[in-house]
Amino acid sequence: MVIKIHNTLTRKKEIFKPIKRDEINFFVCGPTAYSYAHIGNFKTYTQFDIIVNYLRHRKFKVNYIQNLTDIDDKIIHQAKESKEDPLKLSEKFCKIFIDDMESLDNTAVSKYIKATERLSDIISQVERLLKKEFAYQTSDGIYFNLEKNKDYGKLSGRTVLQAEDATTRVDHSKEKKNKGDFCLWKFSDEGISWDAPFGKGRPGWHIEDTAITEKEFGSQYDIHGGAVDLIFPHHEAEIAQMESISNKKPFVKYWMHTGFLDMKKEKMSKSVGNIITIRELLKKQKKETIRFFFASQHYRNRIEFSEEILEQSKNSLKKINDFITNLDKEDNDGTLKQLKEDFYNAMDDDFNTQKAITILYEFMNESNKTNTGGKQTLEFFKDINNIFKTFAFKGNIPKEIDDLAKERELARESKDWNQSDKLRSQIESKGYHIEDRKNGYALSGTGIPPI
Numbered sequence: 001m002v003i004k005i006h007n008t009l010t011r012k013k014e015i016f017k018p019i020k021r022d023e024i025n026f027f028v029c030g031p032t033a034y035s036y037a038h039i040g041n042f043k044t045y046t047q048f049d050i051i052v053n054y055l056r057h058r059k060f061k062v063n064y065i066q067n068l069t070d071i072d073d074k075i076i077h078q079a080k081e082s083k084e085d086p087l088k089l090s091e092k093f094c095k096i097f098i099d100d101m102e103s104l105d106n107t108a109v110s111k112y113i114k115a116t117e118r119l120s121d122i123i124s125q126v127e128r129l130l131k132k133e134f135a136y137q138t139s140d141g142i143y144f145n146l147e148k149n150k151d152y153g154k155l156s157g158r159t160v161l162q163a164e165d166a167t168t169r170v171d172h173s174k175e176k177k178n179k180g181d182f183c184l185w186k187f188s189d190e191g192i193s194w195d196a197p198f199g200k201g202r203p204g205w206h207i208e209d210t211a212i213t214e215k216e217f218g219s220q221y222d223i224h225g226g227a228v229d230l231i232f233p234h235h236e237a238e239i240a241q242m243e244s245i246s247n248k249k250p251f252v253k254y255w256m257h258t259g260f261l262d263m264k265k266e267k268m269s270k271s272v273g274n275i276i277t278i279r280e281l282l283k284k285q286k287k288e289t290i291r292f293f294f295a296s297q298h299y300r301n302r303i304e305f306s307e308e309i310l311e312q313s314k315n316s317l318k319k320i321n322d323f324i325t326n327l328d329k330e331d332n333d334g335t336l337k338q339l340k341e342d343f344y345n346a347m348d349d350d351f352n353t354q355k356a357i358t359i360l361y362e363f364m365n366e367s368n369k370t371n372t373g374g375k376q377t378l379e380f381f382k383d384i385n386n387i388f389k390t391f392a393f394k395g396n397i398p399k400e401i402d403d404l405a406k407e408r409e410l411a412r413e414s415k416d417w418n419q420s421d422k423l424r425s426q427i428e429s430k431g432y433h434i435e436d437r438k439n440g441y442a443l444s445g446t447g448i449p450p451i
């Protein structure tokens, strides 16, 4: 097995060799918890979920960590507007985010870590950067000195001078040595602050990720992921911080970046104001359809979202589900063997889910033509569904649930809506969903009751 990954750091597809043979330390930037995350964000999180599921499917042990930025200017600003305590506000949105992840079946993350849980590690990193003179102090904070880092720009290909435009409010200070120098610690008691040996304040954004990963993984690890807009300055800053502290290179071996989700040719973002939250979308579409939409594109592609495209995904997924429900014939061992080979080759090649799904369709067409496909084929689809979590299999629903659904069908026929609603909640409380169809109903679910 040879897995290849497109590495942003080298701008090349490389053969993947984890630092330890069969264990992977994997980090993806989580959200800043001040409002609902949108489906553009969930494109990234779902595609990394599928990638991590795949690596586990290939028998790697993956330690998958996501941070939650629960202290930041945006949070403080939002808390002021809504007259809330900033940490209460961010705690609420951290919970909402994790709920949203679960409602999309994004369950690959091993551990979520909040920035405020790791303040001592953040402070320790700032202290070491000061001691080694990579950082300096002004009257309003501690800043990283870009001039001291010869490698700055190696990930993004930008220069120190170009870093000027990439700073945010927290990075502003009249006393900075270089315009692009970024903030490690802000002296401030606006909203909230913590004691530190170098002065009371709060952490900058970039330092929380390296503080978390150093503690969890050490000063070097395998894969860091995020959306493409985080390459600069965020990920560039992470490299500068950690390589300056440890003097070990590379800080991260493989950098992976997902393409944007566009809406009407514009990147979906809070600042453009064209966002759809995952909660809104889940009212109209099943999680399987949304996951399948993300899976049918390569993670590095920039993709366009529309209700029509999602309808197409729904129909494409239905074709696979129809195929799976009719696997009651003889297997064709030759084509099945070829399918497996082609499928894994596509997935091993920089997680090309787009190609892998096309291969499934080709196989389905061939099987339909020759009227083949049975138990072994079904097993294969079940097996790869651990990666995608999108397909529906009959026979997964226990008899008890099916009985409730039949009883509900009778109640509906006699227009006893009260009883019908009661039976629906009973089904849902056991972790299943019932959807009414033109002729009958469809049951789905995992049997894991909602929290």
Ligand SMILES: [Zn+2]
Pocket: 028, 029, 030, 209, 234
């Ligand atoms: Zn980050």
